[in-house]
Amino acid sequence: MSAPPPLSPGRVWAHVGQPFAPSPYDVAVVGAGRMGAAAALFLRQRAPALRVLLVEEGGLPNEEGATILAPGVWSRLGLDPALHPAADWTRAALQALGDVGWESRPLVTLHAGAAPGRVPTLEALAPWPDSLALVDPAALPWAELDRDAATYRPGHAALHAAQAAIRAGADLLLNTRAAPQPGGRLCLERLTVTNTHQIVTHETLTVPARAVVLAAGAGGPGWPNARWACTPATPAPTARPRTSRCPARRRARSCARGLTLRPQHGAYTLIPPLHGRDPHGYQPAGGQLTGVPTGLRRETLEDLVALMDALPVLATDALHLGRSLADVPGAWLALPGGRPEGLPTFEVLDEHTWLLLGGPQADTLGLHAAQGLAEAVAAALA
Structure with missing residues (x-):
């Protein structure tokens, strides 16, 4: 044929x-x-x-x-x-x-409680000891690891x-x-x-x-x-927070409650969990960058505050908030x-x-x- x-x-x-x-x-x-x-x-x-x-x-x-x-x-x-x-x-x-x-970049998910398949956080992060600069293992002592990520x-x-x-x-x-x-x-x-x-x-x-x-x-x-x-609900920009303090060897990583730390340009962008559809008429507020209104939803800030003990870097001046759509990944x-x-x-x-x-x-x-x-x-x- x-x-x-x-x-x-x-x-x-x-x-x-x-x-x-x-x-x-x-x-x-x-x-x-x-x-x-x-x-x-x-x-x-x-x-x-x-x-x-x-x-x-x-x-x-x-x-x-x-x-x-x-x-x-x-x-x-x-x-x-x-x-x-x-x-x-x-x-x-x-x-x-x-x-x-x-x-190839191993992915680690951190949790507060034990469950089948989870290993101690210190054991999961042992190959990357500099990661402990971001995480308090006492607050998030259990982890899941995907070496194929x-x-x-x-x-x-x-x-x-x-x-x-x-x-x-x-x-x-x-x-x-x-x-x-x-x-x-x-x-x-x-x-x-x-x-x-x-x-x-x-x-x-x-x-x-x-x-x-x-x-x-x-x-x-x-x-x-x-x-x-x-x-x-309408194509309006929303801001993602960002932290400039990160270990030298970066790995894509997520932790409890769905917060994801995504490496980008020598820092991490923080992607909190989705809370569903924004309220009707919601518009970001909090400043103007490149002519675009920016701001963070209240739920996003509450998530960050709840995680400050687990991720000490969030409680430092390394945390940046309020960027425009052009500056923010996954806006x-x-x-x-x-x-x-x-x-x-x-x-x-x-x-x-x-x-x-x-x-x-x-x-x-x-x-x-x-x-x-x-x-x-x-x-x-x-």
């Missing part, structure tokens, strides 16, 4: 000076982050006959916040064993994309996935806002930016699409506004409504529209969810 013919590469429209003539597509993917770009790639690999358009509001890599400034953390720690195969599949898929900065660069994953999708035949439209319209159409606004950073709409176009995949991260749930919850997260565990997932919104969401487990399971969506969309259009 002869081998199938090689796939022809797709086209790229990188700026508004390149004429773009709207034509029908089978699938339009809105958002060229790692999950959206991967979904476009998997669609072309699974169903090469489908015409696929990948639309991105900015450039490549587009990932913001934690997904471009801080490493992604791949780990099975705390994951339901039934999901381990999906996590392993995602790990292999990430590494297959190319150089994504993959680096690793970090990688989600921005590199997004870039490589988009490039592979183009090589596989998907078209890419950059600097373009997109919004789904009734009846399987996509409204496109091609953008340019002035020297004062003002966004100008160059032209508005409509593209027919048999299926539209919303993979726009936290912006995605705002479009359907149905069964999905977004944190916050806001989108989570499927009714799924507090925040597992990556996809959902059919109507006969033409699909929603693809990441959430806190996107580092470990995101590409597997993108593959599942690609299979479901390809089957629906067959």
